[in-house]
Amino acid sequence: MSLENVATVRGPEEDALAAQADAAAGGVWLRAFTRNRLAVAGLVVIVALLLFSFAGPLFYHTDQIHTRLALETLPPGTGRPLGTDDVGYDELGRLMTGGQTTLEVAFGAAAVAVVLGVLWGATAGYVGGLLDGLMMRVVDALLAIPALLLLLFLATVFRPSVLMLIIVVGVTAWLVPARLIRAEALSLRGREYVLAAKTMGVRAPTIIFRHIITNSIGTILVNATFQVADAILVVAALSFLGLGIAPPATNWGAMLSGGLNYTFSGFWWLTYPPGVAIVLTVLAFNVVGDGLRDAFGLDTRHG
Amino acid sequence: MTRFLLRRCLQAAVVLVLVSLIVFGLLHLLPGGPARAILGPHATPTNIAAFDRQNGLDSPVPVQYWHWLTGVLSGNLGFSYGQNEPVASLLAQRLPKTAFLAGVSVLLAVLIAVPVGFYQAVRRHRAGDYVVTTVTLVLYSTPAFWVAILLIDVLAVRLRAVPAEAPQGSFSAVLGDPEGLILPVLTITLVTVAAFSRYVRSSVLDELAQDYVRMARSKGAGRGVILFGHVLRNAAGPVVTLLGLSLPFIVSGTLITEYVFNYPGIGLLTFNAATSQDYPVMLGVVIVVGAATVAGSLLADITHAILDPRVRAAAGIA
Numbered sequence: 001m002s003l004e005n006v007a008t009v010r011g012p013e014e015d016a017l018a019a020q021a022d023a024a025a026g027g028v029w030l031r032a033f034t035r036n037r038l039a040v041a042g043l044v045v046i047v048a049l050l051l052f053s054f055a056g057p058l059f060y061h062t063d064q065i066h067t068r069l070a071l072e073t074l075p076p077g078t079g080r081p082l083g084t085d086d087v088g089y090d091e092l093g094r095l096m097t098g099g100q101t102t103l104e105v106a107f108g109a110a111a112v113a114v115v116l117g118v119l120w121g122a123t124a125g126y127v128g129g130l131l132d133g134l135m136m137r138v139v140d141a142l143l144a145i146p147a148l149l150l151l152l153f154l155a156t157v158f159r160p161s162v163l164m165l166i167i168v169v170g171v172t173a174w175l176v177p178a179r180l181i182r183a184e185a186l187s188l189r190g191r192e193y194v195l196a197a198k199t200m201g202v203r204a205p206t207i208i209f210r211h212i213i214t215n216s217i218g219t220i221l222v223n224a225t226f227q228v229a230d231a232i233l234v235v236a237a238l239s240f241l242g243l244g245i246a247p248p249a250t251n252w253g254a255m256l257s258g259g260l261n262y263t264f265s266g267f268w269w270l271t272y273p274p275g276v277a278i279v280l281t282v283l284a285f286n287v288v289g290d291g292l293r294d295a296f297g298l299d300t301r302h303g
Numbered sequence: 304m305t306r307f308l309l310r311r312c313l314q315a316a317v318v319l320v321l322v323s324l325i326v327f328g329l330l331h332l333l334p335g336g337p338a339r340a341i342l343g344p345h346a347t348p349t350n351i352a353a354f355d356r357q358n359g360l361d362s363p364v365p366v367q368y369w370h371w372l373t374g375v376l377s378g379n380l381g382f383s384y385g386q387n388e389p390v391a392s393l394l395a396q397r398l399p400k401t402a403f404l405a406g407v408s409v410l411l412a413v414l415i416a417v418p419v420g421f422y423q424a425v426r427r428h429r430a431g432d433y434v435v436t437t438v439t440l441v442l443y444s445t446p447a448f449w450v451a452i453l454l455i456d457v458l459a460v461r462l463r464a465v466p467a468e469a470p471q472g473s474f475s476a477v478l479g480d481p482e483g484l485i486l487p488v489l490t491i492t493l494v495t496v497a498a499f500s501r502y503v504r505s506s507v508l509d510e511l512a513q514d515y516v517r518m519a520r521s522k523g524a525g526r527g528v529i530l531f532g533h534v535l536r537n538a539a540g541p542v543v544t545l546l547g548l549s550l551p552f553i554v555s556g557t558l559i560t561e562y563v564f565n566y567p568g569i570g571l572l573t574f575n576a577a578t579s580q581d582y583p584v585m586l587g588v589v590i591v592v593g594a595a596t597v598a599g600s601l602l603a604d605i606t607h608a609i610l611d612p613r614v615r616a617a618a619g620i621a
Contacts, residue, residue, distance in 0.1 A: 137314065141321035144596035146551035148558055149589050152577040156585075157333060233446050237559060240448045241574060256448065260563070263456050264467075271456070275449040282444035 029218070032295035039291020045284040049277075053099030062093025076269055083269040086258055094255060095273050102251040102281070105165045105235045110227035112170025117177025118220055122212045124178070125185025126204065136182065139175050147172045148237060155243040162245065165238070169231050177223045184216040218296035225289035229282045236278050252278045304615055307608055315601040322593040323375070326586050327368050333582060343384065344580065375590060381583035385576070390587035393572060398591075399474045401568030404484070405557050408491035409546075416496045417542065420503025424511060425530065436504075442497035447556045451490045451563040458486065469566035477567075487564045494556050499545065506541040510534045540611040547603020550596045 033039055067089065076083040082091035124135035154168045185208075188194060194211050202210075213220070236253030238244050244254050252274040259270030333339055338351040338360060346354075355361045359370060380390040419435060426432045442450075459467035469487050470480030477484070510516065511534060519529050554570070561570030569588060576584035608614045 137317045137321055140314075140318045140597075140600075141325060141593075143548075144318065144322055144551065144593040144600075145325065145589055146554040146558075146592055148555035149573065149585065149592065152573065153329060153582075153585050153589070156577050156580055156582075229444065236446050237448065237555070240446070240559070241562060241577075243577065253446075253448075256452065260448075260452060263452060264460055266460070268456070271452055275452065278449060279441065279445050282446075283441060286440060286444050 029292075029295040029297075033291055036291040036294065039288050039295075042284040042287035042291065045280060046288065049099065049281055049284070050103065053096050053103055056096040056099075057093065060093060060096070062090040064089055064093055064097045075267075082273050083267075085255070085270055086262065091269055091273060094250060095252075095277060098250045098252045098255050098274065099277065101162055101245060101249060102232060102235060102253075102278075104162055105169065105251070106228045106231040108162075108166035109169035109173060109231040109235070110224055112166060113173035113227050113231075114177050114220060114224045116170065117174035117223075118181050118213060118216070120174065121178035121181030121183075122185045122208045122216070125182035126189050126208050126212050128186070128189070132182070136179070139178050142172075143175050147234065151234065151238050152241070152243060155238060160238075160243065160245055162249075165235060165245065169234055169238075173227060173230060173234070177220070177227070180219050180223055181213075181216055184219055185212045188212050188215055218292075218298060222289055222293045222296060222298060225285055225292055229285035229289065232278060232282050232285070304608070307615060308605065311601060311604055315597050318597050319594060322597065323372055323590070324368075326589055326593070327371055329589070330371075330582070330586060331364075380587035380590060383576075383581055383584045385579050385581035385584070390583050393584060394569065394587060394591060397567065397569045397572050400477050400566070401557060401561070401570060403474070403477070404487055404561070404566060404568060405491065405553050407484075408488045408557075409495055409549075409553060411488070411492045412495035412499055413542070413546070415492070416499035417503055419496070420500040421507055421530075421535070421538075423500070423504040424507035427508065435500075439497045439500050442493060443501060445494075445497075447490060447494045447559040448563055450493050451486070451560060454486050454489055455563075467564070469561075469564040471565075471567055487560050487566050490560045490563070491553070491556050495549075495553065498549075498552070499542075502545055503538070503542060507534060507538045509541075510538045513537075537611060540607045540614065543606045543610065544603045547599045547601075547606075548596075550599050551592065554592050 076091075080090055080092070082095065085091055085094060120135060120139075124132040150172050151168060154172075158164050158168065160168070188211065191211075194207060197207050197211060235244065235251060236256070239251050239253030240257040242254075242257060244251060255274035256271055256278075259267065259274070262270050338354040338358075339346060342350055342354060360367060378391055380394065382388075383390050383393060386393060419439075423432045423435050455467045458464050465485045466483050467486065468483060470477045470483040515533060516529060519533055524532075557568070558570035558573055560566065561568050562574050565571065573585060573588045575581070576588075604614075
């Protein structure tokens, strides 16, 4: 859903990207990244959220399977730091369970999107010509369809599970990485080492994997980070609309959706924890993405 | 310029054909195909076979595509059996309401985001830039529905300043209830400002780094002349492109907002269609939005080329 990523890939300055990425090679970027305190803070937040969601339930035991209507919408108190939700689940434990699915889907979908996009973009950019034109028009056509509409459609056709959500979100999100990597491939294919490999008779798939993709690694890494942030927003939106994973599984978007009806009752603990969790996570990934982009010396417009 | 126009229009036509192929493909992706979509989940195989024969759905796929496409081009977007109404007329009733909601919000967003982004770029790495950048980054990371819930909780529930439900009924009824529009408009505006201002900031920064700025400065041009005479005009190009491309993004935000506030527009229609598996309505919306996006992006590129000779030159070379 990221508008910025969509709008930024059309800049005329794409040729400069590859040259700058080269300059960032050799671990220089790692030092540049760690000097960026905001980005490091973002990374710490991400690690903390992963620990909270996946290791948290080991220390804080709650029943997230059986509903207990006698304990519904209890305000925060001793033994239940964030109260209980509308069917009696412990809200803090729910936040951990929901965090697991949210992060699993987000990482999975980002991986699917980046792999698909990189392969598509690298092929189009390296081969060029008519194939490139056609492949990029396909990307344009898919970009013209709002991802949320496509997701709503797919979510009603296929029954959403974690795996299904990963695939569905992934196949709607690969367009931006495809355009970014195509721009990289366009400038890389004119480089001496690529021409040399070509002259030596190296086949196109080998060149694409060995030279084009490896030399675009900065762009890929930065985009992958933003993809995770976007996927969290998209999955949350889908679940908020009630088309996410079926109970008793949950995620932060579904928790917000359930809490919406109780806003008027003043049950703030049903909406604020998942809402804050979503914003915090997406913010952390965006900050890390910004930091990586600066560390790799990539264009200012990409983020 | 003529070559650029021709090239760009041809591209748009190819994209439109691909959009139609995608939608047609989605229709056939449904288990049971279009017949299942129209007859609903309870149709028997016999019913489906009869329907397929009646509507030519047993003919070869390319023939079917041609029939479907000519139908769409003559305004036949299908029939919603869920609502017992042609999809086109359903869309026509709701389109003005959504266009109004989104239009007002996006206009406000541009009016806010352009000065804000400009300010950020000019005051880069100063306190003002950091504060505004932080605020927009947080807002950019906030989903539209969470913005909506926060606004409802604070403005409608706690302060009781505005109603939490959007106006209902026809377009004129919606216009007659401006108070109810405040929260939906505010939600879309805030989400859009966050994305736009970040974009304006970086495109103004790009312009400030250009040679012509240094040239103007070395000729002794004042700060105001450089910023408002040169940079503003050149930075307007990317903003126009952004507007052209942002339609899908705005549609997504509007869908969520309409759902939260129960605003009777295209977004709510789409949501209801999704939950009741009313596929003709969903695909009708996809076609209309897809076509509008392609047209918007074409228009934006042409405007950009008119505003900025560098774009024309680049298109001529490529």
